[in-house]
Amino acid sequence: xxxxxxxxxxxxxxxxxxxxxxxxxxxxxxxxxxxxxxxxxxxxxxxxxxxxxxxxxxxxxxxxxxxxxxxxxxxxxxxxxxxxxxxxxxxxxxxxxxxxxxxxxxxxxxxxxxxxxxxxxxxxxxxxxxxxxxxxxxxxxxxxxxxxxxxxxxxxxxxxxxxxxxxxxxxxxxxxxxxxxxxxxxxxxxxxxxxxxxxxxxxxxxxxxxxxxxxxxxxxxxxxxxxxxx
Numbered sequence: 001x002x003x004x005x006x007x008x009x010x011x012x013x014x015x016x017x018x019x020x021x022x023x024x025x026x027x028x029x030x031x032x033x034x035x036x037x038x039x040x041x042x043x044x045x046x047x048x049x050x051x052x053x054x055x056x057x058x059x060x061x062x063x064x065x066x067x068x069x070x071x072x073x074x075x076x077x078x079x080x081x082x083x084x085x086x087x088x089x090x091x092x093x094x095x096x097x098x099x100x101x102x103x104x105x106x107x108x109x110x111x112x113x114x115x116x117x118x119x120x121x122x123x124x125x126x127x128x129x130x131x132x133x134x135x136x137x138x139x140x141x142x143x144x145x146x147x148x149x150x151x152x153x154x155x156x157x158x159x160x161x162x163x164x165x166x167x168x169x170x171x172x173x174x175x176x177x178x179x180x181x182x183x184x185x186x187x188x189x190x191x192x193x194x195x196x197x198x199x200x201x202x203x204x205x206x207x208x209x210x211x212x213x214x215x216x217x218x219x220x221x222x223x224x225x226x227x228x229x230x
């Protein structure tokens with residue numbers, strides 16, 4: 001409500017989401033088939049605005065786009081993707097749009113990221129637990145805080161250095177590209193979010209901005225509107 005009223009501080013913000021946000025929050029069982037996926041959609045994503053939610057989501061997330069791996073079926077991965085998009089990735093897009101459009105023509109910058117690197121430790125964790133994780137919710141924090149016990153390769157440690165430099169720059173200047181004092185930086189430029197293209201920084205071994213992340217699927221979630229908890 002405060003955001004809708006424009007009653008939010010006009011300060012820079014940095015936030016984002018991960019590729020597999022839904023893996024830790026999808027309560028469909030790992031061996032689910034397509035019929036069970038349909039039942040899950042009906043139960044989990046009821047909406048007062050749309051009566052054809054199942055059809056919309058089946059079209060936006062065809063099971064053929066997914067494959068069985070890491071101890072879960074393709075329908076389960078489709079469901080996990082829906083959860084992650086509905087609750088986090090597409091919600092982040094809406095937040096960035098709110099911040100850009102509701103704070104006036106001189107809105108402070110919003111820097112949005114999308115983390116897509118699966119930690120080398122993840123397959124080991126999946127094998128030990130017999131559960132799917134992928135690029136799970138919060139896994140980027142291993143890089144943000146330099147958790148050496150979770151960073152198993154020199155490449156991950158170097159990526160962690162770059163991520164921590166972005167975060168430190170932002171804490172100092174309000175811009176992940178502007179270091180403190182005369183310090184130099186070898187980081188790729190992280191552009192601020194742009195309303196028309198939803199510019200987002202993809203964080204993986206090849207740091208680079210991307211445009212229109214999940215635009216079609218996020219448009220579907222925006223059209224569905226508020227989701228009522230079952």
